[in-house]
Amino acid sequence: MVAENATVGKRYRILAQIGKGGMSTVYLAMDSSLNKQWAIKEIRNVSDSAQRDLVIKSLTVEANMIKRFDHPAIPRIVDLIEEKNSLFVVMDYVEGRTLSSILKKEGPQKESDVVDWGVQLCDVLDYLHRRRPPVVFRDVKPSNVMLTPEGAIKLIDFGIAREIGDDRGERPLLGDARQLGTPGFGAPEQFDPDGEVDARTDVYALGATLYFLLTGRHPRKHKMVPIRQVRPELSEGLESVLAKATRKNPDERFQSCAQMAYALKHYKEEDQAHRDALLLKWRGFLATGIASVVCLVLAGGSLLMANHAQNSDYDYWMGQGAQTSDDTQAEAAFVKAASIKTDSAEPYENLIKRYTADGSLSDREEQTYNSAITEHMADLQRNADTWAQLSFDTGKMYWYYYDGTRMKGDAANSEGQNQQDQQDQQRYARIRAASRWMHNAAETQGFKDANVARIYADIADFNTQIVPLINEGSDAGRYKPYFAKLNDLVNNAGKENNEVIRLEAANLSLDALRVYPRKFRADGVSKEEMRVLADAALDLANSSNTTTDELDQRKKEAENAYKPALEAISNAFVDIKGDAK
Numbered sequence: 001m002v003a004e005n006a007t008v009g010k011r012y013r014i015l016a017q018i019g020k021g022g023m024s025t026v027y028l029a030m031d032s033s034l035n036k037q038w039a040i041k042e043i044r045n046v047s048d049s050a051q052r053d054l055v056i057k058s059l060t061v062e063a064n065m066i067k068r069f070d071h072p073a074i075p076r077i078v079d080l081i082e083e084k085n086s087l088f089v090v091m092d093y094v095e096g097r098t099l100s101s102i103l104k105k106e107g108p109q110k111e112s113d114v115v116d117w118g119v120q121l122c123d124v125l126d127y128l129h130r131r132r133p134p135v136v137f138r139d140v141k142p143s144n145v146m147l148t149p150e151g152a153i154k155l156i157d158f159g160i161a162r163e164i165g166d167d168r169g170e171r172p173l174l175g176d177a178r179q180l181g182t183p184g185f186g187a188p189e190q191f192d193p194d195g196e197v198d199a200r201t202d203v204y205a206l207g208a209t210l211y212f213l214l215t216g217r218h219p220r221k222h223k224m225v226p227i228r229q230v231r232p233e234l235s236e237g238l239e240s241v242l243a244k245a246t247r248k249n250p251d252e253r254f255q256s257c258a259q260m261a262y263a264l265k266h267y268k269e270e271d272q273a274h275r276d277a278l279l280l281k282w283r284g285f286l287a288t289g290i291a292s293v294v295c296l297v298l299a300g301g302s303l304l305m306a307n308h309a310q311n312s313d314y315d316y317w318m319g320q321g322a323q324t325s326d327d328t329q330a331e332a333a334f335v336k337a338a339s340i341k342t343d344s345a346e347p348y349e350n351l352i353k354r355y356t357a358d359g360s361l362s363d364r365e366e367q368t369y370n371s372a373i374t375e376h377m378a379d380l381q382r383n384a385d386t387w388a389q390l391s392f393d394t395g396k397m398y399w400y401y402y403d404g405t406r407m408k409g410d411a412a413n414s415e416g417q418n419q420q421d422q423q424d425q426q427r428y429a430r431i432r433a434a435s436r437w438m439h440n441a442a443e444t445q446g447f448k449d450a451n452v453a454r455i456y457a458d459i460a461d462f463n464t465q466i467v468p469l470i471n472e473g474s475d476a477g478r479y480k481p482y483f484a485k486l487n488d489l490v491n492n493a494g495k496e497n498n499e500v501i502r503l504e505a506a507n508l509s510l511d512a513l514r515v516y517p518r519k520f521r522a523d524g525v526s527k528e529e530m531r532v533l534a535d536a537a538l539d540l541a542n543s544s545n546t547t548t549d550e551l552d553q554r555k556k557e558a559e560n561a562y563k564p565a566l567e568a569i570s571n572a573f574v575d576i577k578g579d580a581k
């Protein structure tokens with residue numbers, strides 16, 4: 001237990017205790033060197049030394065695994081400190097509450113909220129399951145999920161997540177039941193000595209979690225009966241989704257979280273009222289169209305007709321989307337088209353155009369887009385080329401236009417932050433969100449812009465990984481390649497006819513020159529090279545033709561950043577003794 005105001009790792013001042021788990025206490029701390037808040041998890045002093053080694057081993061595994069993740073719903077781990085007989089894990093501070101505390105305080109939750117959380121959880125779990133090797137979280141439950149004030153979910157406590165095929169993770173490290181999943185939420189195979197865990201294990205726990213949130217009945221204490229036996233007003237469709245997710249036999253569950261996300265987004269279609277309405281429509285259609293249908297069937301053209309109808313529906317909605325000047329109607333039309341021809345990238349490319357036309361991608365737009373593309377990802381991926389292009393364009397949309405708050409990995413709008421800090425945080429949140437799309441594009445063989453996508457992916461990786469590397473003291477050697485990438489980015493942006501891209505590339509480079517000049521120097525970048533980059537970035541900004549207040553502001557930001565960047569470069573070449581080089 002650490003006292004308030006005590007300092008850990010020489011730079012983290014403990015501000016307050018914010019949580020307590022089975023093995024740990026969690027604090028809010030202020031980082032004096034980065035002037036930023038983090039959450040610090042202290043693993044309580046375990047007196048038995050053998051046990052303590054196991055705890056430390058388990059945590060180190062957890063920390064090293066999370067360091068490689070890059071998903072907005074997973075708080076990053078940036079530092080690991082052994083001190084005062086305890087282990088401290090420094091990570092992104094999540095402003096919010098756990099779903100278990102919300103449930104405890106407010107009781108069963110609204111259907112639409114629970115479905116929204118479920119879809120978000122499917123997204124992050126699917127991200128883990130798609131990693132190579134796949135990672136199974138194994139401990140989804142309300143107390144391991146936090147909800148931010150913006151409505152974004154965060155997955156905490158990776159204590160027992162494991163990589164499939166990784167022997168170190170095969171066995172429980174601590175020997176407690178938690179390693180095998182939490183009773184009530186853990187799938188039956190987690191409690192079977194011969195059981196195999198995979199993505200479907202998380203599907204089960206997610207189903208049990210949503211069940212608990214909707215009914216308020218703990219699945220360990222009460223048998224999981226159909227949810228409408230507890231709350232008759234709930235949807236029948238949702239009842240079947242949860243029943244399927246929590247089947248004892250993994251083969252009978254959703255086979256992936258992407259499948260479960262699809263079912264959660266369409267659960268209303270399973271409701272009796274919805275089916276009745278469809279039936280009525282269908283009857284009307286039969287009454288009027290029966291003669292022609294019979295003719296076509298007789299002519300052997302039923303399949304052709306179905307295809308034709310599907311294509312013309314798709315064309316119809318694409319046409320509607322293109323014609324209307326109302327952005328919301330256009331969005332709905334393109335989403336509809338995407339659901340008809342699920343392997344077509346066109347609707348998404350059109351959505352991107354609409355979203356970026358006004359210079360910003362909002363939280364709401366991002367959610368709509370992300371849901372649609374996640375739902376049809378497997379179909380879209382079938383055409384590698386269009387998928388790479390779509391990934392690249394999606395990445396650019398996040399990188400340059402995303403201005404929502406849901407993605408921020410840390411206390412987004414903490415009081416006391418100045419405007420520059422907030423802008424920087426916003427920039428790096430955008431870059432993080434773009435990262436996986438740029439990786440998709442860069443890693444597709446034969447994609448014409450793979451090289452440019454690689455520049456973006458590398459810059460994103462640098463920004464995600466550098467803080468933990470600095471903390472570990474193993475950051476040397478990373479700055480020179482980053483510097484080269486910034487040069488590439490600025491050169492590339494010069495060829496773009498898009499002011500947002502030009503100004504952002506300029507600002508990112510000037511920001512890096514302000515923050516890292518000493519590190520660049522230590523890695524062998526010369527003062528002259530840094531000045532050349534600063535000048536190129538300023539030229540890029542100055543040659544941008546700004547037509548809106550927003551762009552004007554970004555241009556001013558670059559102009560204002562130039563002088564501090566030059567000063568920082570000069571200072572970086574003043575040695576401690578004071579002799580300028």
Ligand SMILES: Nc1ncnc2c1ncn2[C@@H]1O[C@H](COP(=O)(O)OP(=O)(O)OP(=O)(O)O)[C@@H](O)[C@H]1O
Pocket residue numbers: 018019020021022023024025026039075091092093094095098143144156157159178
């Ligand atoms: N990154 C974070 N930001 C803010 N609060 C956090 C963060 N991580 C954990 N907490 C808070 O601390 C509490 C305990 O954290 P956590 O569940 O990770 O601990 P644990 O010891 O691993 O718990 P368990 O007994 O469930 O294994 C959480 O319920 C949450 O309130």
